[in-house]
Amino acid sequence: MENLWLNLKKEIANALKADITEIEEPEEYGDLAYACFSLAKKLKKDPKEIAIEFSKKLKIKLIDKVEAVGPYVNFYVDWGKFAKELLKNVNEKYGSFDERETVIMDVFQPNPFKPFHIGHIRCAVLGESIRRMLEFCGKKTIAVSYMGDVGTHVAKWLWYYTKFYKGEIPKEDVSKWAGEIYAEATRKVAEKPEYEEEVKEFNKKLDNRDSEIINTWKEIRDLCLKDFWKIKDELGVHLDDNFYESEVEEPGRKIVQQLLKEGKAKISEGAVVADLEKYGLNTFLLLKSDGTALYSTKDLGLNELKRKKYEFDKSIFVVATEQELYFKQLFKAMEIFNIPGWEKNFHVSFGLVTLKEGKMSSRFGTVILYEDLRDEMISKVKEILKDSEVKDNENIIRKVAFAAIKFPMLNIDSKKTIKFDWDQALDLEGKSGPYLQYSYVRAFNILNKAEIKDYDASLLKEDIETKLIKKIANFPDIIKQSTDQYAPNILANYLFELAQDFNSFYHSSPVLKAEENIKNARLKLVESIEIILKTGLELLGIPILEKM
Known part of the structure; x- marks a missing residue:
């Protein structure tokens, strides 16, 4: 898709014989600018003189005026001509580009x-938005889940359930119930030292797939998975495949044993390790002294299984920041062991999520459960919309609620901690998902009331119209930045700014009641904004509404 703004910057850079990165977007004195310092040093001339020379001789399409201000050459865009070229190119593919690459995520x-908690929500929403952006930009994605269905936490759960639990398995919200059992198990195991030993024995039984516990393990595991698939659908997450620790731990053990046999790994206090000291990454455990698999064991097995099932160019792990050191160790160990695919790995990290006012009431203390957050948000949306025409529309209420949940997970740098604020998340006039939905509905309704006839975009000369045209022109670059950096927050904040500017335009510049030629030009502007808002919301995974 053509990027008119980028092309204009390239044309200016070519005329100046400069690098495109040297073309700036100043806050004042022109729309684009070039500082002559580096060229002055090269030519041994006064940068002010160079700027004056350029201002006199440069003639560039879509540039209305070239002006020298000190050592700077400032370029003023002819926004009328620019808008004519720009708006005819805005469609549902606007902002996309074609990058041939396969990414497994x-x-x-x-x-x-x-339990499925608020951190899992951030992981799912972040990963899904990145997946959508990659697909929009021409990449093929293979989205997978990787779940810890074995290990100490499972052994602890089975130990408590087998020894102490007397209740029944619920028919709904099984993962929440399972989390409650896990919380009870954690408290119980701390009561007596011998309980810890019993859990260790359960872990060995689980590791050996002991018939005494394996049927219970399968039953509860499958019920939890059924719950997770429901949550996945509610969050609008797409998955192509599922992997489990239980299926990769044995292949992982074999890889570790082979590394030991080849002398690449070594024994330390009975455990198998990778020595990463010289890389500043300490000693990395690969297998416990009793042969129990670790995360690293399983991740080596996972890498092998992925490579057997799929061909891909990059492997992305969307995992919390607490695991940054672990992934540095894992990737470095794979590199020094020359394990196939090591160079394709990339960790996209995300920070913690807390509530602004502290914990929600639950048996988990500070853990915020998905079901509680969802239900509370739906309840709050119903209260906000109780006097609106959509007050009884459960579908719209849920879509507004999920927009309110998702946007705060996406509009902040993924590495930063989020303090979830209920009021801000639901603010229909502030930085929120529902505000973006409402802005889209406003644009949609304008277009629904009139048909765009012959339009002349050069008539869009008001300051707010020029501001919107520039925003529209920047959209492809925003998509590029967001995709390349795996950073939906760049797109989310752009959409908020676009919505703000559009709403300012809505209040200051009549569309449907304007003179016919102005009306058609403004309708075309609104159409372009509506297309970008819709594309952006879809890329963030925020539901689209046509009334609200």
Whole structure:
């Protein structure tokens, strides 16, 4: 898709014989600018003189005026001509580009026998948005879940359930119930030292797939998974495949044993390790002294299984920041062991999520459960919309609620901690998902009331119209930045700014009641904004509404 703004910058750079990165977007004195310092040093001339020379001789399409201000050459865009070229290119593909690459992504990682909490929401929503952006830009994605269905936490759960639990398995919200059992198990195991030993024995039984516990493990695991698939659908997450720790731990053990046999790994205090000291990454455990598999064991097995099933150019892990050191160790170990595919790995990290006012009431203390957050948000949306025409529309209420949940997970740098604020999340006039939905509905309704006839975009000369045209022109670059950096927050904040400017335009510049030629030009502007808002919301995974 043509990027008119980028092309204009390239044309200016070519005329100046400069690099495109040297073309700036100043806040004042022109729309684009070039500082002559580096060229002055090269030519041994006064940068002010060079700027004056350029201002006199440069003639560039879509540039209305070239002006020298000190050592700077400032370029003023002819926004009328620019708008004519720009708006005819805005369609549902606007902002996309064609990058041929296959990316496998770990994007949905709850663990059976534990609750689905607010951190899992951030992981799922972040991963899904990145997946959508990659697809929009021509890449093929393979979205997978990787779940910890074995390990100490499962052994602890099975130990408590077998020894102490007397209740029944619920028919709904099984993962929440399983989390409650896990919380009870954690409290119980701390009561007596011998309980810890019993859990270790359960872990060995689980590791050996002991018939005494394996049927219970399968039953609860499958019920938790059924719950997770429901949550996945509610969050609008797409998955192509599922992997489980239980299926990769044995292949992982074999890889570790082979590394030991080849002398690449070594024994330390009975455990198999990778020595990463000289890389500043300490000693990396690969297998426990008793042969129990670790995360690293399983990740080596996972890498092998992925490579057997799929061909891909990059492997992305969307995992919390607490695991940054672990992934540095894992990737470095794979590199020094020359394990196939090591160079394709990339970790997209995300920070913690807390509530602004502290914890929600639950048996988990500070853990915020998905079901509680969802239900509370739906309740709050119903209260806000109780006097609106959509007050009884459950579908719209849920879509507004999920927009309110998702946007705060996406509009902040993924590495930063989020303090979830209910009021801000639901603010129909502030930085929120529902505000973006409302802005889209406003644009949609304008277009629904009139047909765009012959239009002349050069008539869009008001300051707010020029501001919107520039925003529209920047959209392809925003998509490029967001995709390249795996950073939906760039797109989310752009959409908020676009919505703000559009709403200012809505209040200051009549569309349907304007003179016919102005009306058609403004309708075309609104159409372009509506297309970008719709594309952006879809890329963030925020539901589209046509009334609200």
